[in-house]
Amino acid sequence: MDETTPVEQLFELLDDLTKTIQQELNITYLEAIAEAGEDIFQGTVVQRISAEEKDRLEQSLEENMPEAMEQEDIRKAFQLALIKGMKQSVQQHHAITPDAVAIFMGYLVDKLMNGRKEFVVADPAVGTGNLLSAVLNQLSEKNIEAYGSEVDETLIKIAYTLANLQEHAVQLFHQDSIEQFGAPDPDVVMSDLPVGYYPKNQIAELYQLGSTDGKSYVHHLLVEGMMNQLKPGGFMVLLIPNNLFEDEKAAELQAYVKRQAHTLGLLQLPETMFQAKEASKSIWMLQKKSPDVKQPGQALLAELPSFSRQEALQDMMKRINDWFVQEGFINK
Structure with missing residues (x-):
């Protein structure tokens, strides 16, 4: 046995x-x-x-x-x-980031940091802390200052317990990240981006991407809010729904991001990872503009093969690694 x-x-x-x-x-x-x-x-x-x-x-x-x-x-x-x-939960925002995705996001963060041993990571929608924990475990040889914020009391309690048991020195805040994010300016913002309407109109109206009709998107406001917090030249690695750029306010989001950042890449995850095609997601990589940041010669756009197809995945990883070398994020 x-x-x-x-x-x-x-x-x-x-x-x-x-x-x-x-x-x-x-x-x-x-x-x-x-x-x-x-x-x-x-x-x-x-x-x-x-x-x-x-x-x-x-x-x-x-x-x-x-x-x-x-x-x-x-x-x-x-x-x-x-x-x-x-x-057993009826809450739509209660969901776990798949392990393979969390590990892949950790790989991307590591490449973007280009060998740096110390940096600050923040997750403005940390949930239970599963994604943040997976990345911290993967990059355990780094000295990472980590912060997470979550509006749901149950989820932040679980995140706190999980951090304690794993002995992660994570600063966790039970708060609405759009209203306030109590952390130092991060080098990397990494999150499984929640999607939906934001209920606090008075707060939303303070944002460029806020709406006066009472229908501001929480995912738009989080991108803007964390872009404001992000250090110049800092990075965002966001897990987003594939239809993020298809809604009626997508043009506003795209125009805002174009003013504030460079899109480094958009990596579409295999549909087989998700229960329905409508639930499929991609990883969006952004770099905040600063005087010493250059726009990439070519953004990394790819549809990732099934993670079970080892040979195809290895070929894709080589292509991604070559892109990081070509764009100067890692040395040859």
């Missing part, structure tokens, strides 16, 4: 804790994940639940905690629980 992996072992413990806390406190599975993560971090059950269940869970914490775990083991175990919780 195969031994369980640390990821499976931690997930089983986390799931048991979560389901019990969910039932005992009459909260959602997602809300209970943050509570269960705190118990794992503290090594004891901190919630007020029945004595019988508390004793059982504390015994389980003592007996079933994996002896040795990597940061990625922790992230992946929580990811499994989050996927389970989000299937």
Whole structure:
């Protein structure tokens, strides 16, 4: 019989804790994940639940905690629980960035930073912190100052717990990034961009991309807001829906971005990664203009092959790497 992996072992413990806390406190599975993560971090059950269940869970914490775990083991175990919780959620903005996409975005950030060992990364819609954690784990040899902001209280609690368990020194803020983003100017803004209407008209009207008809787009405002925060010459690596440039206000967004930044690339992800064609996404790379920044000779535009097609993917990665060399982001 195969031994369980640390990821499976931690997930089983986390799931048991979560389901019990969910039932005992009459909260959602997602809300209970943050509570269960705190118990794992503290090594004891901190919630007020029945004595019988508390004793059982504390015994389980003592007996079933994996002896040795990597940061990625922790992230992946929580990811499994989050996927389970989000299937039960009615909130459309509750979604997990696929692992392969998070790893690829980390690769792009690394290339754009061109060997720099220290830089600042910010995610203005950090959610549960899964994307940010995946990139930090991937670039663990770097000294990255990381910041994340999230308006959803449940998600930011999970992000906080996940950061603690992985020992990531991430500054997290429970706030609306469009209204306020309490972080130093980043070198890189990286985010799985939320899409929809923004409800605070008085705030939206302060933005160039804000609308006076009460129908401002949250994704437009986030791009503008973080462009203002971004250091001159800094980068954005954004996961966006493929139809971002097809809505009635797309021309305004494109005109704004053209004034403020250079589009470095648009990489369309394989449709097979998403449940429906309408849900397909791309990675949009931008560089904020500054006197010492040149527009790329040619933007990197590509449709990525399925990540399971190893030979085709290797060819594409070589093409992408060659582009970074050609444009001077990395040395030959």
